[in-house]
Amino acid sequence: MLGNDLGEGAVLCPLEPYQAAEFAAWTEANRAHLAPWLPWVHAVTDTASARTLLQHYAEREAADEGRIYAIRQDGELVGGTLFRVFDTAQGSCELGAWLAPEAQGRGLVTRAAGAMIDWAVDERGMARMEWMVSPVNAASIAVAKRLGMRHEGTLRSVFEMAGERHDLEMWAVLADEWRAARG
Known part of the structure; x- marks a missing residue:
């Protein structure tokens, strides 16, 4: 499988439409955990809706406007990341991530998001990487801080x-800040 080695048996790899059944089942198993934070969780209810979401990101990747990835631990789907926004003209992108409860606490999201930022900065010349998060999502805010992002x-x-209105915190890191932190 093509992917970016995250260490300790974990890999960041494409999440593609042909994996819709697996993604739908994974979403259903983790729905209660993810539903407070992720709008797409409410839309992915079966294989067809999972395929629609994954096809949407396949089309966005083809247009160079977004991407979606799986985080796999020892081959098993445990979470994912995405470039929800990927604007090469403006040099700006927005990352997002999710993880099953049993996979938390291992640094998987931080390492996956770091690999995505490396690629966005080094390969694509992005100047700004954003992370939008609910003010009550402490785990996601902690990732933003570990990535060196500023609120x-x-x-x-x-x-x-x-049925509820939600606030979002904007966190970001600039390419120069990212390069300086990497040394």
Whole structure:
């Protein structure tokens, strides 16, 4: 399988439409854990809807506007990451991530997001990487901090999910900051 070795049996690799059944089953098994944070979890309810989401990202990748990846531990799907926004004209992208509860605490998301930022900066020349997070999602905020991102502000009542309005914190790291932190 093509992928980026994250160490300790973990790999970051493409998540593609042909994997829709696996992704749908994984989403269902982790729905309660993910639903407070991720709008797409409410839309992925079966193989067909999982395929629709994955096909959407396949088309966005073909247009160079976004990408979606799986995080696998010893071959098993344990989470994922994405470039929700990938704007080469502006040199800006937004990362997102999710992980099953049993896979937390191993640094998988931090290593996966770091690999994505390395690629965005080194290969694609991105100047700014963003991380949008609920102000009450402490685990995701901790990842942003470990990645050297700075809190730039809070967008109040910025989107609706499951009948409620939600705030999002904006965290970001600039390419020069990322390079300096890597040494």
